[in-house]
Structures are given as structure tokens and as C-alpha cells.
Amino acid sequence: xxxxxTVCDHPQREAIDKALMDSRNSIRNIARRFAISHHALGRxxxxxxxxxxAVALDKHDExxxxxxxxxxxxxxxxxxxxxxxxxxxxxxxxxLAAIREARETLxxxxxxxxxxxRQRQQRDRTELTDLSGLTDEELDRLEQIARRVQLIEQP
Ligand SMILES: [Zn+2]
Numbered sequence: 001x002x003x004x005x006t007v008c009d010h011p012q013r014e015a016i017d018k019a020l021m022d023s024r025n026s027i028r029n030i031a032r033r034f035a036i037s038h039h040a041l042g043r044x045x046x047x048x049x050x051x052x053x054a055v056a057l058d059k060h061d062e063x064x065x066x067x068x069x070x071x072x073x074x075x076x077x078x079x080x081x082x083x084x085x086x087x088x089x090x091x092x093x094x095x096l097a098a099i100r101e102a103r104e105t106l107x108x109x110x111x112x113x114x115x116x117x118r119q120r121q122q123r124d125r126t127e128l129t130d131l132s133g134l135t136d137e138e139l140d141r142l143e144q145i146a147r148r149v150q151l152i153e154q155p
Contacts, residue, residue, distance in 0.1 A: 005040065006040045012034060019033070020049065065116065072112075076102050082097075
């Protein structure tokens with residue numbers, strides 16, 4: 001059975017990750033401090049920290065996306081309020097401008113959601129072939145199997 005990364009599974013992983021991100025620390029020093037092999041540390045830094053960063057970026061983008069959509073809602077609601085008032089005041093020109101504004105924000109929001117959906121689907125397809133979650137042993141094994149069935153073409 002393939003073993004998981006000892007750093008990923010370490011109870012002090014967060015402290016280790018932070019130490020790894022601090023360029024003043026050498027891998028050897030961190031390895032000694034947390035009593036883990038420096039090979040495992042090097043591999044973890046190269047393979048697993050980028051995955052964590054990608055997830056964090058994703059979450060940040062998500063919050064940003066929600067803010068942008070909320071702003072669209074706010075603009076559209078403001079336009080609808082102006083429209084309502086303009087109808088009451090029988091201000092035809094203002095009413096038309098408000099309708100145009102509401103329509104524009106709706107169109108913009110729709111286009112944004114459409115594009116977000118498209119990108120998400122594309123990313124989901126990419127994730128199917130993402131091997132970054134595999135251990136070295138699993139990757140080696142996969143490569144062996146792939147060679148055997150000649151999926152990997154020799155350069
Ligand atoms: Zn790891």
C-alpha cells in the first residue's frame with residue numbers, strides 16, 4: 001500500500017509549512033526541528049505546498065466573485081428604484097434610462113455567470129487528469145503501468 005506524505009500527515013504541518021515558506025530556514029534545519037526526513041520535506045515543499053496555495057487562491061477568488069455579483073445586484077436594484085420613482089413622477093426619459101441601466105447590469109451579470117460556469121466546467125475536466133495528489137510511489141507505479149500499456153510514447 002502506498003504511504004502518504006509524512007509532512008502532510010504531520011500534526012504540526014501548519015508550522016512546518018510556514019517554516020518552509022520562510023527563506024531564512026534551510027530544509028535541513030526544519031527537518032531536524034520537527035524530526036522528519038529532509039527528503040520528505042523537500043518533496044512536500046515541491047509537490048504539496050503548491051496545491052495548498054491553489055486552493056487558497058480558489059477560495060479568495062470565490063469571495064471576490066461573490067462581491068462582484070453582489071455589486072451587480074446593488075446596481076440593478078438602484079436602477080429599478082429609479083425606474084419605479086420615474087414612473088410615479090411620469091418622467092418617461094428617466095424611466096427609459098433606468099430600464100436600460102437595469103438591463104445592462106443584468107446582461108453583464110448573466111455574461112459573467114456564463115463565463116464562470118464555462119471555466120468551472122473546463123477546470124473540472126482538467127482535475128480529472130490532475131496527478132498532484134498522488135504519492136511518489138503511486139506516481140512511479142502509474143508510470144510503470146503506463147509504460148507497460150505503451151500510453152507514454154518514447155521521445
Ligand atoms: Zn506533503
